[in-house]
Amino acid sequence: NAGVTQTPKFRVLKTGQSMTLLCAQDMNHEYMYWYRQDPGMGLRLIHYSVGEGTTAKGEVPDGYNVSRLKKQNFLLGLESAAPSQTSVYFCASTPGLAGGRSQETQYFGPGTRLLVL
Amino acid sequence: AQSVTQLGSHVSVSEGALVLLRCNYSSSVPPYLFWYVQYPNQGLQLLLKYTSAATLVKGINGFEAEFKKSETSFHLTKPSAHMSDAAEYFCAVRPSGAGSYQLTFGKGTKLSVIP
Numbered sequence: 001n002a003g004v005t006q007t008p009k010f011r012v013l014k015t016g017q018s019m020t021l022l023c024a025q026d027m028n029h030e031y032m033y034w035y036r037q038d039p040g041m042g043l044r045l046i047h048y049s050v051g052e053g054t055t056a057k058g059e060v061p062d063g064y065n066v067s068r069l070k071k072q073n074f075l076l077g078l079e080s081a082a083p084s085q086t087s088v089y090f091c092a093s094t095p096g097l098a099g100g101r102s103q104e105t106q107y108f109g110p111g112t113r114l115l116v117l
Numbered sequence: 118a119q120s121v122t123q124l125g126s127h128v129s130v131s132e133g134a135l136v137l138l139r140c141n142y143s144s145s146v147p148p149y150l151f152w153y154v155q156y157p158n159q160g161l162q163l164l165l166k167y168t169s170a171a172t173l174v175k176g177i178n179g180f181e182a183e184f185k186k187s188e189t190s191f192h193l194t195k196p197s198a199h200m201s202d203a204a205e206y207f208c209a210v211r212p213s214g215a216g217s218y219q220l221t222f223g224k225g226t227k228l229s230v231i232p
Contacts, residue, residue, distance in 0.1 A: 042224040108160030
């Protein structure tokens with residue numbers, strides 16, 4: 001299993017440009033999450049999904065959109081990037097009830113570093 | 118609503134010394150609590166979790182944590198620090214029971230180990 005993978009690993013954008021970050025998991029997990037990590041701020045939840053076709057807002061959703069058309073993929077979109085969105089973005093997934101003792105362990109991807117100029 | 122506070126954004130210990138990373142939580146319902154570790158340029162990895170079974174929880178790499186309801190704490194300890202323990206550690210909380218498994222993370226504590 002590859003686990004949770006994220007594409008791309010690093011990206012530079014100009015203000016106003018758009019892009020999509022892709023998260024893929026091959027563990028058949030029900031739940032998926034997008035976080036951003038900023039120095040001294042810990043991880044903050046942007047959006048999450050409790051199943052294919054469903055999404056919900058987290059703590060800091062403004063400026064981002066998400067989609068989960070397939071169970072294994074969770075896309076994070078920036079429609080018009082701003083310098084304040086410079087951050088490291090992490091995707092995570094959780095098995096849910098079918099995962100037994102691991103049902104709530106979050107499995108993280110390696111992150112995407114985004115720089116918005 | 119729930120939150121966690123990690124005391125000390127940076128902790129330094131000597132190799133072989135006790136590691137103590139502090140986490141206090143606030144939750145309106147019984148919480149589940151977690152410690153995650155992040156090595157440089159990597160994602161987070163679960164160290165251990167408390168989900169209302171034993172209050173003393175043992176995790177990977179020799180770490181353990183004790184849930185103390187009276188003190189609303191879940192401090193992480195390791196008897197003897199190793200150089201490989203240098204990383205950033207995050208405490209996280211969520212309400213007990215089923216749900217979206219959504220976690221609220223603390224701001225993190227960076228652990229340095231001095232040879």
